[in-house]
Amino acid sequence: MKRHYFGTVPVITVAALLSACASTPPENPALNETQAAYDEAMENPEIARNGLSHLRDAETALDRAETLHAEGGDEEALGHQLYLANRHLDLAREKAVRAGLQEELSEAERQRDDLRIRIGERRAQEAELQARMLREQMDRLQAEQTDRGMVMTLGDVLFDIDEAELKPAGERTVRKLSDFMQEYPSYRVRVEGYTDSTGEAAYNQELSLSRAQAVENELLSDGIEPGRVETQGFGEEYPKATNTTAAGRQENRRVEIVISDRDGNIGSR
């Protein structure tokens, strides 16, 4: 036994004094085991660092046990001190175990936070990419930002004169819109028809609606679900330009396609 800790010197002295007058007491296995356990705990740096106060308590109890043993006295009191010593050793070991777990926990928390940051960065990158792709799509559709949202305009030249038939060029333009709608299934559109002020208002209203429906039919034939398309005919209302010149009237004869936000909500007039 090479114990040279805290208060052992007085114990050794007392033991030496006692053994001087009494014969050496017989070995006590329980005492020996506790002494060995104490030495082992002291030599473990984790336990020594984290459970020092418990080790001191264990030593106090062990000192008392050794004194009792040396005196050859009360077995019950000796057993009691050994019980206390062992519990204090358990406490010291428990502190070391917990300190180890706490270190693991800090490391795990660091890893977790790091992962969260990486995921956040990845999401931001992805959102940015999505936004850029959407902007590119809108550019391809030549959609313009308005109060109602992104609006794509089909000019009069894409329709037969005074007819609701789309010309092949008009169909190609609508195809770009169906491509977009297939790629972004949460988006909806409202197709709005407009005319100039020449002729009967009722006729114009009907023509504007027919042209809007022609665009709708084209979308549906491209496989877009009916629920994603609305139509409305505004006739002569909301002119974009003057109806007093030929150029102005041509600008007023148009179909506007209002594109919803990503949740399918469409801004209205």
Place this chain on the structure above:
Amino acid sequence: MFSRVLPILVTGAFLTGCATDPGPKPDDQLASAQSALQSAANAGGEDTEPSMIAAAREKIVTAESLITEERYPEARRLLEQAEVDARLAEARAETQKVRDELGDVMASIDSLRRNLENQN
């Protein structure tokens, strides 16, 4: 006659003092043990170390009846043991909390890793 009896009485009193003096009543030990037990129960020791808590409680109950019989040394020992039992149960409950927390964090690391892999 008195002068003959007195030394005997004194000697007798002295002897019984040596043989049966139960020492001080272990009030402090009782209070410490009870407070350690309460603290262990508050920390969740009942879940982590139910038998250790039960043993500590039983030791305190036994000690209380020993105190009424003025068997103070035995009571004191039981109370000292109950206190360290309770403190160990509390320490283990505290360790268990850290272990549980570590388990939670590891689980969240797993799910975050899967999340990150799915994004790729």
